[in-house]
Amino acid sequence: MAKITQRFLSEVKEHLEPSDVLDHFTSLPEDEVYMITQLQEAGHREKACMKFLKLILKRENEEEILENVDKLINAFREEGYQRLVDCYENTDDEDRAADEDFMEFLFKMTKPELMNEIDAASLIPILLAKGYIKVKDQQYLNSLQVGDRSEACRELVRRMKKKHKHWAAALFDALNETQPALLTKIDPGATNDELVQKGLVAAPESSPAPSTEIDSEEEYNSDLEKYDKEVSEKTMKRKKVPEMRLRPYQLELAESAINGHNTIVCAHTGTGKTWVALHITKEHLLKNPEGRVVFLARTNALVEQQFNLFQKYIPDKKIYHLHTATKECLGMNLVFEDHHVFFLTPQILLNNINNKRISLSDVSLLIFDECHHTRKREPYNNVMKQYLTMKRKEKKVPQVVGLTATLGVGDSTTESGALQHMLKLCANLDVYDISTVTKNIEEFQKHVAIPKRETIKMGEKEKDPLKSIILQNIERIEEYISTTEVNNNKQLNPMWQKKPKRKDGKHYQRWTVHFRNKVSCKLRNNKQLVREVHAAMTHLAAYNEALDVNYLMNRDHVIEHLQRKFEDDLKTIDTASTKEKEFLQMIMEFCKKAGEMKVEMNLYLKLMREKMVEFVGEYEEVKGMVFIQTRATAFALAQYLSQELASLGIRAAPFTGTNSSETSKGMPDAQKNETLDNFRKGDVNVLVATSVGSEGIDVPDCNFIITYNYTGNEASVIQMSGRARRHGSTVAHISDQAIQRREEVSLQKARLMDEAFRRLYMMHPDDRMGKILKYQSEIRNVDDSLSVDEASKAKKPFQLICFKCHAQAVSNTDLRLYVGQHRVVTNPDFRSRCEFDTNTTPSRYTISIIRCVKCKLKWGTTFKIETLEIPVLKVTAFLFTTGGEEPHRFKKWGKVSLHIESIDKQELLDIYKDTPELEEPDD
Numbered sequence: 001m002a003k004i005t006q007r008f009l010s011e012v013k014e015h016l017e018p019s020d021v022l023d024h025f026t027s028l029p030e031d032e033v034y035m036i037t038q039l040q041e042a043g044h045r046e047k048a049c050m051k052f053l054k055l056i057l058k059r060e061n062e063e064e065i066l067e068n069v070d071k072l073i074n075a076f077r078e079e080g081y082q083r084l085v086d087c088y089e090n091t092d093d094e095d096r097a098a099d100e101d102f103m104e105f106l107f108k109m110t111k112p113e114l115m116n117e118i119d120a121a122s123l124i125p126i127l128l129a130k131g132y133i134k135v136k137d138q139q140y141l142n143s144l145q146v147g148d149r150s151e152a153c154r155e156l157v158r159r160m161k162k163k164h165k166h167w168a169a170a171l172f173d174a175l176n177e178t179q180p181a182l183l184t185k186i187d188p189g190a191t192n193d194e195l196v197q198k199g200l201v202a203a204p205e206s207s208p209a210p211s212t213e214i215d216s217e218e219e220y221n222s223d224l225e226k227y228d229k230e231v232s233e234k235t236m237k238r239k240k241v242p243e244m245r246l247r248p249y250q251l252e253l254a255e256s257a258i259n260g261h262n263t264i265v266c267a268h269t270g271t272g273k274t275w276v277a278l279h280i281t282k283e284h285l286l287k288n289p290e291g292r293v294v295f296l297a298r299t300n301a302l303v304e305q306q307f308n309l310f311q312k313y314i315p316d317k318k319i320y321h322l323h324t325a326t327k328e329c330l331g332m333n334l335v336f337e338d339h340h341v342f343f344l345t346p347q348i349l350l351n352n353i354n355n356k357r358i359s360l361s362d363v364s365l366l367i368f369d370e371c372h373h374t375r376k377r378e379p380y381n382n383v384m385k386q387y388l389t390m391k392r393k394e395k396k397v398p399q400v401v402g403l404t405a406t407l408g409v410g411d412s413t414t415e416s417g418a419l420q421h422m423l424k425l426c427a428n429l430d431v432y433d434i435s436t437v438t439k440n441i442e443e444f445q446k447h448v449a450i451p452k453r454e455t456i457k458m459g460e461k462e463k464d465p466l467k468s469i470i471l472q473n474i475e476r477i478e479e480y481i482s483t484t485e486v487n488n489n490k491q492l493n494p495m496w497q498k499k500p501k502r503k504d505g506k507h508y509q510r511w512t513v514h515f516r517n518k519v520s521c522k523l524r525n526n527k528q529l530v531r532e533v534h535a536a537m538t539h540l541a542a543y544n545e546a547l548d549v550n551y552l553m554n555r556d557h558v559i560e561h562l563q564r565k566f567e568d569d570l571k572t573i574d575t576a577s578t579k580e581k582e583f584l585q586m587i588m589e590f591c592k593k594a595g596e597m598k599v600e601m602n603l604y605l606k607l608m609r610e611k612m613v614e615f616v617g618e619y620e621e622v623k624g625m626v627f628i629q630t631r632a633t634a635f636a637l638a639q640y641l642s643q644e645l646a647s648l649g650i651r652a653a654p655f656t657g658t659n660s661s662e663t664s665k666g667m668p669d670a671q672k673n674e675t676l677d678n679f680r681k682g683d684v685n686v687l688v689a690t691s692v693g694s695e696g697i698d699v700p701d702c703n704f705i706i707t708y709n710y711t712g713n714e715a716s717v718i719q720m721s722g723r724a725r726r727h728g729s730t731v732a733h734i735s736d737q738a739i740q741r742r743e744e745v746s747l748q749k750a751r752l753m754d755e756a757f758r759r760l761y762m763m764h765p766d767d768r769m770g771k772i773l774k775y776q777s778e779i780r781n782v783d784d785s786l787s788v789d790e791a792s793k794a795k796k797p798f799q800l801i802c803f804k805c806h807a808q809a810v811s812n813t814d815l816r817l818y819v820g821q822h823r824v825v826t827n828p829d830f831r832s833r834c835e836f837d838t839n840t841t842p843s844r845y846t847i848s849i850i851r852c853v854k855c856k857l858k859w860g861t862t863f864k865i866e867t868l869e870i871p872v873l874k875v876t877a878f879l880f881t882t883g884g885e886e887p888h889r890f891k892k893w894g895k896v897s898l899h900i901e902s903i904d905k906q907e908l909l910d911i912y913k914d915t916p917e918l919e920e921p922d923d
Contacts (some may be wrong), residue, residue: 004069005090009053011087015162016051017045024075025068026847027867028055034334041318042338080134115442118154121681122178123171130169132160137675138496142677148353244313245548246794247447247466249440250276255403256435257356258283263433264402264426266757268448273403274306275365280401282314282577284365285340291364293341294398296380297690298373299631299657300345300669301676306369307343317341322348333357346379353386355820360387361396371402374428375410391686402429409753409761416488418749418756423768427775432768434761451705451729456611458604458709458736466550466594467560473586474503474543477536480579484529491522497581504547512541520803520879521887531578531855534804539583542566545632550626552608552709555599557636559591598795605640607734608708610702615704616648623726624704625687625908627712631656631667637708652686653678655693683726705731711743717750793899800878803889805855809833809878816903818870822863823900824894825871833861834871852877865905 018036022028032055039048056068076084124141127133133141137159139283141152160167167603246254250272256263257280281293295310298302300323320335322344332342332352352358360366366387374380391397407425409418424430434881478499486492486790495515499509516537523530542565550558566587569576573584608626616622626641634654641652653675656667678684679699687693691712703726711717711733733743760768760826800809814827835856837849847869850859860873879887880898890896 005223006058008084008087011084012053013046013049016049016081017162018048018051018079020079021072021075022052024055024071024078028866029866038338048596079163079675080131080137082131083162083164089505091458099816117179118153118175119179120156123156123174125683126174126177127156127160127170130170132164132167138677142681160397168633176422190567200471205341205815227857244278246275246279247272247440247443249437249444249447250279252437252440254279254283254437256433257399260399260908261433262400262429262431263435264407264429264431265403265435267403267437267444269405271444273367273405273449274309274787277306277401277403278310278313279371281310281341284399285314285317288364291340292336292362294342294349295343295367295369296346296383297343297369298379302369302671303343303345303631304669305676310341314341336362336726344393344509347678348381350379350382350386353383360390360398363398366398366400368402368429370402370404371429372404372406372408372425372426374402381428384430388430397430400429400431400433406753407757409749409756412752413749414751415756415759418752419759422760422776423771426768427772430776432772434762441633451731452731454732455740456607456732456734457740458607458734461603464550465597466555466599467547469590469593470543470546470550471503472556473590474540476586477540477543477583481533481536484533485523485532486519492519495757503544504551505544509541511545512537512544517889520806521889523886524801524806526878528577529576531805534855535577535580535583538826539587545630545633548630548867549632549636552602552604553636553640554602555594555597557640559594561632561636562587564589604734606710608637608706609644611706611732611734612645612650613648616645616650617731619703621703622649622656622685623682624685624702624706625689625693625699626706626708627689627691627693627710628653628708629710632687633708634690638686641688642720650686650882651684652688653684655687655689657690657692701726703729707731707733707735707743709735711735711739711746713746713749717743717746754876793897794882795899796882797897798880799881800854800855800873801881801887802855802859803877803879804857805852806879807833807854809852809859812898812900815873815900816908817900818872818905818908819905820902822872823875824903824908825873826903826908828912830871836862848918865909868909870908870912 017040019040022033022036036048036052036055039051040044056072057065073085073088076082076088120141124133128138129133131157134684137411141156157167157171160171164170190503249267253265253267253273253276257265265276267273267276277295281295285291289803295303295306298304299822303323304321306318311319311423317339317340318338318342319340322332322335322342330371332344332348336358353360360383366383368374368380371380374384387397387400407422410421412421426434481487481496486496492515495518498511500511502508516534519533519537520530523533542562545565546558546561549561562571566584569584572587573581576584617623626637628637631654634656638652638654639649654667655672655675675684675687676699679687688697693699693763733740735743748788763771798812800811800815801807802809810825810827810833812831814825814830816824816826818824833853834850835853837851838847847862847864849861850871850873851857852859857877858874859877860871862869862871864870875890875893875896877887881887882898
């Protein structure tokens with residue numbers, strides 16, 4: 001084994017960014033990790049490196065040092081620090097001469113006038129494929145490319161150089177592949193005649209300019225050293241801040257907020273409301289240097305999108321992105337004093353407020369993205385209920401700014417009802433002023449494209465043999481349930497008898513979920529039946545989705561959907577119960593029978609294909625979105641378009657929600673971000689999205705939108721159309737008669753909304769304020785939608801049992817509340833009741849998945865505190881039983897009405913540190 005040399009330590013100190021490798025050292029004390037990241041983010045990267053190295057290498061135990069060294073080198077390999085790996089292993093520097101040959105090339109390339117000519121976007125995929133940059137590098141560089149491509153080039157060079165010795169050769173090869181003509185211009189040996197011949201410079205009209213060659217090697221090295229000292233993007237201390245120029249109508253939209261008023265900025269999708277919010281933030285902090293701005297968005301993907309934009313344009317202020325993968329999401333106070341602008345979801349903010357980490361009075365400006373969701377029991381409204389309670393108590397509250405393309409009308413069907421809905425929204429946000437464009441209308445309308453609208457009717461299918469087989473399987477499962485105790489149970493029979501007659505659509509899907517939950521609560525004395533009904537409802541829900549896929553897609557897509565849905569269950573079919581095996585065998589039989597059937601192409605899918613082909617011929621550049629109802633169909637359609645229309649240049653990808661439902665998995669944030677990045681840079685040119693794609697996300701201007709048997713409410717109809725922002729764009733609706741009727745209702749509501757908004761804006765300010773104050777007085781001080789106060793929770797014994805099979809899991813005596821958020825198990829014997837799935841990607845926050853040893857239901861995850869692995873439970877995986885009372889299921893831990901005692905870190909460590917490892921239990 002090679003030794004740690006001074007040269008190796010110097011290389012690490014010069015090139016490593018510690019945050020890249022911290023997740024590989026999960027046993028490090030959290031306070032030390034926090035200190036290292038804070039040093040790095042404050043611009044003291046070298047100090048952070050030294051602290052990190054000291055932490056892992058200065059150990060009393062030599063074996064532990066060697067273990068940490070091995071772990072460090074593996075971390076370098078995984079994170080792309082090949083130059084550090086080579087330095088440690090003393091690899092012969094065979095290509096050193098080649099690198100030296102490129103030194104002059106590097107200097108030439110970093111000249112500002114040349115950096116503007118290099119297309120980083122074309123280099124990034126090549127360098128990613130060859131391992132010179134990582135996916136996370138790709139994502140950040142793409143965001144830079146949007147605003148300042150020369151900065152993207154410089155950052156690309158910096159990231160390659162810090163990790164690879166032979167970065168210059170790799171960059172030269174990539175340029176040779178993408179912009180060979182530019183290499184001639186960069187080549188210091190190129191003659192002026194060569195440059196003129198290739199059209200890279202104009203022919204001289206007079207004597208050539210004096211040579212600008214570098215005369216001094218010292219001067220050259222000084223310039224490189226200056227370049228090397230540029231700080232990383234994580235410190236956000238750039239030498240050049242991209243210029244932000246707002247249009248006159250955007251300045252008008254920001255005017256009220258800049259004057260300190262609470263307001264809703266209301267403008268069409270694609271008109272730059274985020275830029276308006278950025279301008280408001282900059283002006284607010286200019287007037288309030290000690291202010292704190294909190295920007296809220298409803299999903300992690302939207303939060304990260306806005307964070308990436310803001311950090312680029314206000315690098316002189318410290319900006320922080322709080323998300324569920326960081327410990328600061330529960331300790332916002334740890335970073336609050338050192339930062340100026342925070343990006344997070346409303347629930348993270350609520351958690352910090354409820355845990356008294358911060359107060360709303362600490363915030364000076366509160367921005368709500370897509371603020372029309374501030375209603376009923378949504379997280380936005382929960383934040384504002386706290387705000388209004390503080391305001392009534394005459395406590396300091398922040399300024400509020402909402403951003404939206406439309407206020408919506410709710411359930412209203414009349415103009416007066418729509419106006420009332422809007423006034424209540426204003427009351428919830430404590431807004432008396434609406435910011436919309438009135439002075440710069442002509443200029444504003446230049447940036448609002450009105451797409452042409454097409455409607456394509458889907459006729460009735462003459463025959464559908466696949467649908468008949470699916471319905472037969474549904475009927476078989478329903479008949480089985482009718483023969484069980486469920487049919488005779490007085491509490492369950494009424495709900496069973498009310499099962500929807502139509503087996504397709506979301507109504508039946510919701511019924512399967514609700515009935516499964518009710519059975520689990522009511523039949524606690526029959527564990528076997530509970531497990532069988534759970535399996536039955538899961539299969540019914542899958543067949544319900546299969547009907548939707550079959551309606552709009554081809555046979556093979558239905559088969560693929562069911563196989564993917566039960567992929568894990570089919571692998572473990574030998575351990576399943578008799579009835580579970582029967583249901584799985586039905587799936588296999590269906591797939592086999594369907595695969596042998598001779599079926600024609602789905603006529604509806606044919607309409608979709610024809611319209612897509614038409615758009616390819618109509619538009620020079622294809623860039624569009626297709627909206628679909630279900631996740632299953634979105635994945636199937638994206639796959640179909642990419643495969644069948646690849647020759648026409650169609651590259652499609654699905655885009656669905658993050659949160660998993662009771663019946664389907666969500667799309668991870670990382671995958672969503674990667675998909676959006678690919679769509680922005682053109683690697684994907686058709687996005688197949690569920691409703692999540694209709695609002696908030698920043699996508700390139702599309703020249704077509706297709707709704708494939710899908711419609712939304714009046715707000716989403718406007719927002720979907722707003723995605724078609726290029727002039728001459730088209731919105732095409734391919735739908736059956738039922739969807740067309742719903743679409744017409746939504747369009748009528750949209751017209752109603754426009755008129756109600758006009759009335760709202762034209763109201764006298766005193767009259768509008770009076771009505772808003774009246775609605776605010778009706779808002780109760782007590783917020784029954786927030787978490788139950790710990791002091792009021794019942795202090796009595798309870799048990800947690802598996803939701804699927806009713807196996808005993810843990811009692812209240814072995815359950816504790818850790819750091820005010822995590823419900824951890826304090827009894828090490830708990831491990832005998834579950835199994836640990838390590839086939840997940842480990843991180844600092846999730847080491848393995850906990851599953852019920854009997855039915856394999858996911859119970860939660862584990863995380864590490866120092867060297868110990870601690871179980872953390874998922875509330876929806878359990879039923880809560882208290883004595884002889886009926887079991888109860890909670891959707892969120894905050895809703896649990898039973899008291900759980902708290903525990904601190906040291907107490908938890910004391911319980912687990914002397915516990916021997918248990919062997920995996922047999923099935």
